[in-house]
Amino acid sequence: MPALIKKFNPPRWRGVVTVDGVRKEKLFPDGTEKSLRAAEKWEESQRHKLKDPTPTGTASPTLLDLANAFLDFVKERQSHQTYVEKLGVMKRAVKHFGGDTLIEDIQVGDALNFLTEQYRNRSGYAANKERKVLVTAWGWGKKYLPGFPDGPCSFQLVDRFPEQRQPRYVPPEEDFWAVYGAAEGQDKVMMLAFLFLAARRGEIFRLKWSDIDFAGNTVTLWTRKRAGGDLEADPVPMVGRLRLVLLAWWEHRPIKAEHVFVNLDDTPFCKQYMGQPFTSRQHLMARLCQKAGVREFGFHAIRHLTASIMYREGQPVAVIQAVLRHKSPQTTTRYLQGLGLKQTQDAMEAVMGSRGPGKVVELGRAGLR
Known part of the structure; x- marks a missing residue:
């Protein structure tokens, strides 16, 4: 049964499933009734998967798998500043969704909740930058990671947020x-x-x-x-x-x-x-x-x-x-x-x-x- 984790602000529901010693966890965006129902639905689907695993070739990678592999690639190929920026985005995503969350379980609604949180707490520009990095990481994972879902990127399906940009400051x-x-x-x-x-x-x-x-x-x-x-x-x-x-x-x-x-x-x-x-x-x-x-x-x-x-x-x-x-x-x-x-x-x-x-x-x- 989902547990309400009150150390977060706002509190968030966490789904937990353990079958034959195998434990799965996933954090949900907030402590609302909607998140509770989503957590219950997730637990039910995970319990079914663990009891009756489908004999597919390779399991979907987790968000943490994607983050680590993608950041290793960025660190080798791109500038240190770019690496640091993308590291921050992936850290925030892992903290929000949970590192053990399977990529295939991140739905459009989940992506919308995460990006909306960035929009409200930071800015539309910040939310759109997060969206861009996560879309890039998703596309990289689809190309390079075994078992990556074939479907569309959930973050890309979320519309861009309105931005209020100030003109660049150019010193005299x-x-x-x-x-x-x-x-x-x-x-x-x-x-x-x-x-x-x-x-x-x-x-x-x-x-x-x-x-x-x-x-x-x-x-x-x-x-x-x-x-x-x-x-x-x-x-x-x-x-x-x-x-x-x-x-x-x-x-x-x-x-x-x-x-x-x-x-x-x-x-x-x-x-x-x-x-x-x-x-x-x-x-x-x-x-x-x-x-x-x-x-x-x-x-x-x-x-x-x-x-x-x-x-x-x-x-x-x-x-x-x-x-x-x-x-x-x-x-x-x-x-x-x-x-x-x-x-x-x-x-x-x-x-x-x-x-x-x-x-x-x-x-x-x-x-x-």
């Missing part, structure tokens, strides 16, 4: 230079590399001296932000100022390492990573922004800033697409549309601001009628 160029002024040593070089290469964080952290061609004025960035997770080489031009700064850093770097940017912190926690490339720098930008007295922004916002500067200076979308290394011009167009309203405001002011009579029309009572 003067704020970037204020933060650059607050940085020291290697961090100054890194800031310029982000700005002049329009690079992603992982690309800068992976950058090696062998990727820099000082004679040809090019830098090869390695990215995984493509379908399939392949690590692809993207040669990009190196402006003269960045070339001079990188040459100076090459000559004066305190540690001779193959990576351009490495850990130089000799504090007790970081000392063991001395000379190794960065995987994350969580607090650097927040600290520098606070020191410079500007609104906080991150590494990726610098990439947005480069695109914004290029756009404001009249460069065509095709050029900006090449700078950002997007495969599709539609991606670049969407990217520019998400940079906020400042450029649109400037354009409207330049083109429309001087239209009409020179004198502003005064509206009295008659004019307001």
Whole structure:
């Protein structure tokens, strides 16, 4: 008989079935009568399966089986940040459904309850991201895991949730230079590399001296932000100022390492990573922004800033697409549309601001009628 587990908020029903020493458990979304009936129905079906097992070739994998196998695949093929994001999604799903839940037992209603919980507690954007990851994991499992159900993905059958997205924050160029002024040593070089290469964080952290061609004025960035997770080489031009700064850093770097940017912190926690490339720098930008007295922004916002500067200076979308290394011009167009309203405001002011009579029309009572 289902048990009401009160340690959760809200309480949740848990179905439990034990037959001949084999135990199955499944958590249900809440403590409502609907979840109780679902738990009773699940117990009945599981009891029947355990007493009269169907002699099929391979049993359906559990959610925990899928999570572990999928995350191992992601860890090998994709960036560390992507792995961490997908790990969080799978952890939340396993906590909600229970690791022993068979994939074939996750119905559309179950998927809807889980995603609705994310929508209510977090946001529509968060719920849709969870949905996307779970649909990807389901498709991966269908392709690679034995016994995976052939039916449609329950999460994909759930409609997307409404989102309320704010425009991306792009720092003013003067704020970037204020933060650059607050940085020291290697961090100054890194800031310029982000700005002049329009690079992603992982690309800068992976950058090696062998990727820099000082004679040809090019830098090869390695990215995984493509379908399939392949690590692809993207040669990009190196402006003269960045070339001079990188040459100076090459000559004066305190540690001779193959990576351009490495850990130089000799504090007790970081000392063991001395000379190794960065995987994350969580607090650097927040600290520098606070020191410079500007609104906080991150590494990726610098990439947005480069695109914004290029756009404001009249460069065509095709050029900006090449700078950002997007495969599709539609991606670049969407990217520019998400940079906020400042450029649109400037354009409207330049083109429309001087239209009409020179004198502003005064509206009295008659004019307001």
